[in-house]
Amino acid sequence: MENIMPAPLRQIAYTKFRESLFEQSLKPGQFVSQRELCNLLDLPMGAVREALKRLEADGLISLIAQRGIQIADVNVKFINEAFEFRILIESEAARRMATDPDRAALNDLRSRTTDTIEQAEDDSSAELLQKGLDVDLELHALLIGVFSNELIHESYRLLEDKIRLIRLNGKYTSKRLKVAMLEHIEIIDAILEGNEEAAVKALRNHLSTSWRRSLGQPEDFS
Structure with missing residues (x-):
């Protein structure tokens, strides 16, 4: 045996x-x-x-x-599969949360996101970048929290590991942090307004930007 x-x-x-x-x-x-x-x-x-x-x-x-x-090799296939799945599941999460927003959690997160944007104006320390990544992850975790489905949560846990690997492959800067946080504000505001369509659109735009960046495509910081 x-x-x-x-x-x-x-x-x-x-x-x-x-x-x-x-x-x-x-x-x-x-x-x-x-x-x-x-x-x-x-x-x-x-x-x-x-x-x-x-x-x-x-x-x-x-x-x-x-x-x-x-x-695990962070190649084009790895990145494409991770982001395709992420967009599918988080778009539905954003739509659902917009129908019944957790206002206390969202307002708190919005305040900390705004603080991060302000700090990014003149701070590019590793500590700030890590803080920004933590705030970033909080929004996505909050979105997934709308599902009371253990299979979805386990699948997303595995997806988060892949996203973390993808991030390690790139270089995060204060400019990128500011852009990401501004995109988060758009998502949060749309959800707080109960605008499902706008919430999903903002979420998909945010993840599409991250997807392109992960593939090494040019970014627009204008």
């Missing part, structure tokens, strides 16, 4: 792998061996092998015969 590692140790391996990925100890497209992963994560082979099954199902790695483990 095959030995199954205790769930906690398997989960630790899974969590530490994701942390290493987002801290960039592991790079998109990189090949590693199971032994190298064990050394990096400081965990036994059994725990790592169990975690690899889940990581492969999540789309964060591929097991390649004769070559080893390949970290």
Whole structure:
């Protein structure tokens, strides 16, 4: 009978792998061996092998015969699939939230978004950029919160990991931050007004801009 590692140790391996990925100890497209992963994560082979099954199902790695483990490659296909799915699910979320806005949460988020825009005028520190990314993620998480569907939430959790990988592949600047935050204000205002059509349009425009940027296409900061 095959030995199954205790769930906690398997989960630790899974969590530490994701942390290493987002801290960039592991790079998109990189090949590693199971032994190298064990050394990096400081965990036994059994725990790592169990975690690899889940990581492969999540789309964060591929097991390649004769070559080893390949970290998810952030290529054109990876980016296109992530954003296509994101636009579909978040457009519906924006439409639903516009029918019954969480005004307290949205007004609080709007205030912090405005603060971030003002700070971006003369601050390009790593701390501000990280704050901006956190505020950015909050809006999208708030939108997805309209769904009381565990399958949607789990699917979006996996999508968020892919979006984080895509972001690591690019360079975020204060100009980009300001543009993104202004787009967020448009989304929030449309939702607060209960304007479903405008909310969906603003959301799709925002994600389309992010999509083009992720593909390395020219940006318009005018």
